[in-house]
Amino acid sequence: xxxxxxxxxxxxxxxxxxxxxxxxxxxxxxxxxxxxxxxxxxxxxxxxxxxxxxxxxxxxxxxxxxxxxxxxxxxxxxxxxxxxxxxxxxxxxxxxxxxxxxxxxxxxxxxxxxxxxxxxxxxxxxxxxxxxxxxxxxxxxxxxxxxxxxxxxxxxxxxxxxxxxxxxxxxxxxxxxxxxxxxxxxxxxxxxxxxxxxxxxxxxxxxxxxxxxxxxxxxxxxxxxxxxxxxxxxxxxxxxxxxxxxxxxxxxxxxxxxxxxxxxxxxxxxxxxxxxxxxxxxxxxxxxxxxxxxxxxxxxxxxxxxxxxxxxxxxxxxxxxxxxxxxxxxxxxxxxxxxxxxxxxxxxxxxxxxxxxxxxxxxxxxxxxxxxxxxxxxxxxxxxxxxxxxxxxxxxxxxxxxxxxxxx
Amino acid sequence: xxxxxxxxxxxxxxxxxxxxxxxxxxxxxxxxxxxxxxxxxxxxxxxxxxxxxxxxxxxxxxxxxxxxxxxxxxxxxxxxxxxxxxxxxxxxxxxxxxxxxxxxxxxxxxxxxxxxxxxxxxxxxxxxxxxxxxxxxxxxxxxxxxxxxxxxxxxxxxxxxxxxxxxxxxxxxxxxxxxxxxxxxxxxxxxxxxxxxxxxxxxxxxxxxxxxxxxxxxxxxxxxxxxxxxxxxxxxxxxxxxxxxxxxxxxxxxxxxxxxxxxxxxxxxxx
Numbered sequence: 113x114x115x116x117x118x119x120x121x122x123x124x125x126x127x128x129x130x131x132x133x134x135x136x137x138x139x140x141x142x143x144x145x146x147x148x149x150x151x152x153x154x155x156x157x158x159x160x161x162x163x164x165x166x167x168x169x170x171x172x173x174x175x176x177x178x179x180x181x182x183x184x185x186x187x188x189x190x191x192x193x194x195x196x197x198x199x200x201x202x203x204x205x206x207x208x209x210x211x212x213x214x215x216x217x218x219x220x221x222x223x224x225x226x227x228x229x230x231x232x233x234x235x236x237x238x239x240x241x242x243x244x245x246x247x248x249x250x251x252x253x254x255x256x257x258x259x260x261x262x263x264x265x266x267x268x269x270x271x272x273x274x275x276x277x278x279x280x281x282x283x284x285x286x287x288x289x290x291x292x293x294x295x296x297x298x299x300x301x302x303x304x305x306x307x308x309x310x311x312x313x314x315x316x317x318x319x320x321x322x323x324x325x326x327x328x329x330x331x332x333x334x335x336x337x338x339x340x341x342x343x344x345x346x347x348x349x350x351x352x353x354x355x356x357x358x359x360x361x362x363x364x365x366x367x368x369x370x371x372x373x374x375x376x377x378x379x380x381x382x383x384x385x386x387x388x389x390x391x392x393x394x395x396x397x398x399x400x401x402x403x404x405x406x407x408x409x410x411x412x413x414x415x416x417x418x419x420x421x422x423x424x425x426x427x428x429x430x431x432x433x434x435x436x437x438x439x440x441x442x443x444x445x446x447x448x449x450x451x452x453x454x455x456x457x458x459x460x461x462x463x464x465x466x467x468x469x470x471x472x473x474x475x476x477x478x479x480x481x482x483x484x485x486x487x488x489x490x491x492x493x494x495x496x497x498x499x500x501x502x503x504x505x506x507x508x509x510x511x512x513x514x515x516x517x518x519x520x
Numbered sequence: 521x522x523x524x525x526x527x528x529x530x531x532x533x534x535x536x537x538x539x540x541x542x543x544x545x546x547x548x549x550x551x552x553x554x555x556x557x558x559x560x561x562x563x564x565x566x567x568x569x570x571x572x573x574x575x576x577x578x579x580x581x582x583x584x585x586x587x588x589x590x591x592x593x594x595x596x597x598x599x600x601x602x603x604x605x606x607x608x609x610x611x612x613x614x615x616x617x618x619x620x621x622x623x624x625x626x627x628x629x630x631x632x633x634x635x636x637x638x639x640x641x642x643x644x645x646x647x648x649x650x651x652x653x654x655x656x657x658x659x660x661x662x663x664x665x666x667x668x669x670x671x672x673x674x675x676x677x678x679x680x681x682x683x684x685x686x687x688x689x690x691x692x693x694x695x696x697x698x699x700x701x702x703x704x705x706x707x708x709x710x711x712x713x714x715x716x717x718x719x720x721x722x723x724x725x726x727x728x729x730x731x732x733x734x735x736x737x738x739x740x741x742x743x744x745x746x747x748x749x750x751x752x753x754x755x756x757x758x759x760x761x762x763x764x765x766x767x768x769x770x771x772x773x774x775x776x777x778x779x780x781x782x783x784x785x786x787x788x789x790x791x
Contacts, residue, residue: 143791145620176621178791187789214789220780231644256643267785274785326635326784331648379633380650410653410702418656453583453591453660455619483592486618519617 145176146520155294157508163291170197170204187214191229191260195251200293202303203250209260220269227260230278232322232335233386234375237424237443237463238402240386241371243337244320246284253295253492253506254474259284273325280318283340286362298505299348299360306362307347308340309393316340316366324373333373341367341392345433366393382406384424392434400428402438406447420447422461440466454479468498489514558678558694565717566673572747574600574777578769579611583661586761591616593659599670600777605629607670608782612790613659623790625782626651630674631699639787646784655704662733662755662764664704667724675699681709686721690714705732716740718748726759733757744773 149172158166172195180187191210197203212226230244245258265278285306289296310316318339325332344362351358368391376383385403392398404424412419422445426438445461456479463472473495478488493510552560581593594615600608606628613619621641628634636651654666676696684691691711698705706729711721719737726732739751753766780786 145617180791229644231646233645234647269780269783269785274783324784326648329635331784375648377635377648377650380653382648382650406650408650408653410656416657418653451657451660453585455616455660480616480618483616517618519620 143178147174147176148172148518148520149174149515150517151513151515153294153511153513155508156510156512159294160298160505160508161291164294165199165292168197168199168294170195172196174209185216188212189214197293200250200290202288202290203293205248205250205287207248207259209258211260222267224263224265224267227262228265229258229260230265232333232371232373234331234333234373234384235386235402235404235424236384236406236422236445237404237461238386238426238438240388240400240402241333241335241373243335243342243369243371244278244280246286246342248287250287250289250293259287273323276322276324278318278320278322280320280339283314283316283318283364285314285364286342286344288362294509294511295506297346297360299357301346302349302359302361306344306364309363309365310340329377331373331375331377333371335371335373337367337369337371339366340364341369365395367391368393380408380410390430398428398430398434400426400430400436400438402426404443416451418449418451420449421445422447426463437465442466450479454481465498470497471495484519486517486519487514488517552680554680555678557680558696559673561680561692561694561712561717562673562676562678562696565712565719566671568717569747570601572601572744572773574598574775575749575771575773576775576777577749577771580767580769581659581661581663582765582767584763584765593661598775598777598781600779600782602627606634606672608779609670610782610787610790621791623787625784625787626669627782628670628672630672634669637784637787639790644788646788654700654702662757662762663753663766666698666700666703666705667735667755676708683714684711686711691720692717716748718750731758741771743771747773 151170151172153168155166172193175192176190178187178189189210189212191208192206193209194206195204208227210226210228212224212228214222214224216222231242232244233239233242239255244263245261247255248257248259249255251257261280261284262282263278263280265276267274267276285303288301288303291300308314308316316339318337320335320337322333322335341364344364346360347363348357349359349361350356370389372385372387374385383405385401387401387403388399390398390400402424404422406420406422408418408420410418422443424443426441426443428436428439430436430439441463443461443463445459448458450456456477458475458477461474465471473493474490476488476490478486480486489512491512494506497504497507576596576598579595579597581595583591583593592615593613595611595613598610602608609626609628610623612623613621623639625637625639626634627636634651636649638647638649639645640647654669655664657663658665658668676698679695681693681695684693691713694710694712696708696710698708704726705724706727707725709723709725710719712719718740721737722735723731724733724735734756736754737750737752738754740748741751742748749768749771751768754763755766756763
């Protein structure tokens with residue numbers, strides 16, 4: 113099932129839900145949160161393709177609701193999201209990020225049932241181990257936004273760590289920019305006609321297991337995932353008459369992925385590593401890892417500003433149709449936390465492809481304006497992109513994005 | 521040592537032993553050194569607060585800048601006492617709105633850096649963070665992390681300065697020097713009332729030795745017939761003119777909390 117909903121219908125439904133819950137009155141203010149976002153994007157260069165536009169604007173709505181009862185042993189939670197985009201109809205979309213029931217039993221066992229967002233991982237510049245949720249890629253190229261995943265999961269806490277087992281029921285396809293959108297591959301993606309290695313397609317039930325533990329200064333996690341890969345491969349569609357590639361069709365293969373996450377926290381120095389070994393059904397095994405450190409300098413030059421220095425190396429031996437942009441890359445970052453009343457933060461990062469020298473620059477900044485409003489900006493620059501690199505499609509898509517958020 | 525000196529030493533020892541025995545539980549014994557007396561006061565104050573088990577409290581922090589403009593932070597705090605170590609604490613933020621749902625877990629240790637994790641609700645991510653920054657401001661306020669984390673006797677060396685009457689009540693005035701070189705303070709001077717060993721006021725001196733901040737604690741109430749908790753902490757920064765007031769409401773004890781309520785899993789569920 114595609115993640116695409118008719119937005120006007122979805123926004124109407126969400127508005128009615130807000131209004132009715134507010135009217136009920138017995139939901140305490142704390143249990144309800146609403147965020148309204150206004151986002152504008154300015155692209156520094158004219159678009160590569162004629163359908164794309166020079167600039168863009170969009171609005172988003174996020175609704176959070178939760179209710180605990182039975183002395184905090186039962187919970188129901190909901191998070192809904194919708195965005196309307198001025199230019200790209202594929203970016204206009206909605207999603208139920210979470211809608212689940214949770215219960216804690218005696219003997220430190222918990223169960224979750226429903227749609228949920230689960231994060232695994234310790235690194236900053238690339239998330240390899242985080243495999244449960246599909247990426248809502250049309251939201252942002254950094255892949256941090258995720259689509260809700262339906263599941264039933266069981267969690268157990270013991271002295272030797274926490275064990276969580278997942279049955280992931282139903283597959284979410286990745287969202288992509290449409291031909292009218294920027295930050296997309298050169299060829300249009302046939303989002304509605306995705307292909308699957310498994311004959312069960314989206315009904316295939318995937319499984320995952322994760323053990324995690326804190327041992328002194330060490331936070332560790334070991335996980336295994338079996339099922340449909342959340343990362344699609346792209347099958348070129350060839351027009352028979354000319355032999356030209358006209359579009360790309362996403363193809364979701366079956367994988368077995370084992371993941372390792374390790375963080376060592378030594379005072380101001382954090383050492384981080386994520387590694388995966390991924391076996392593709394009928395197509396061999398690959399390895400990828402990302403590791404490095406973050407070192408924080410506190411109160412630089414007698415101010416309250418903290419400066420975090422971040423270095424991460426990315427390796428990925430997937431090649432050919434599976435090639436990623438992180439095969440042999442070095443990422444460097446500086447994270448400023450101003451520790452002021454407005455909670456100002458700035459993250460400046462640069463990533464260098466050590467094979468083809470293409471570079472990617474990113475600056476993110478955010479601060480609170482007052483109790484109800486905050487503002488965030490991000491600027492991304494794709495430089496010196498190699499023609500063979502997947503990043504080449506984004507060569508003229510350097511952008512500045514500003515988002516104003518109102519909280520209710 | 522000559523016989524005369526030996527006799528004098530023995531006499532002195534006898535006096536000291538005698539007076540110590542007479543005042544075994546009184547910290548006003550004349551013969552203690554200022555360091556011993558300061559430490560004894562700190563140990564007694566700590567003893568009076570030991571055994572509360574767990575507590576929850578609602579906190580409201582009002583930040584005031586030098587122009588009188590105010591901003592508020594609202595949060596909820598859960599604390600769990602540990603047998604041979606500092607407290608575990610879990611703080612969930614309700615306000616400002618953009619950090620609503622963010623939660624912070626801290627394991628204070630008697631020595632060495634604390635273990636700290638942050639939960640970021642937008643990413644559903646639990647992150648272990650570097651914790652050696654004790655002197656940095658908590659949420660942009662005039663309280664540093666070391667000011668609000670659980671005070672352990674081992675974190676300072678002490679010197680008893682004097683007794684002082686303030687507002688009709690007798691107080692011990694002791695100097696506390698932080699053991700950790702990363703502390704933002706060269707020393708602190710604390711006023712504890714002699715009746716209940718409650719901290720009433722603390723002067724904080726920066727690394728250069730200048731007076732930086734003053735904390736005034738008021739509105740003490742007793743819980744479970746033993747434990748004193750203040751309703752108001754006011755921190756004034758003399759060098760910047762800014763101030764932060766921490767108001768505590770609805771202290772509750774015996775909540776039945778245990779270690780499982782203070783781990784990464786419960787942190788990720790915090791709302």
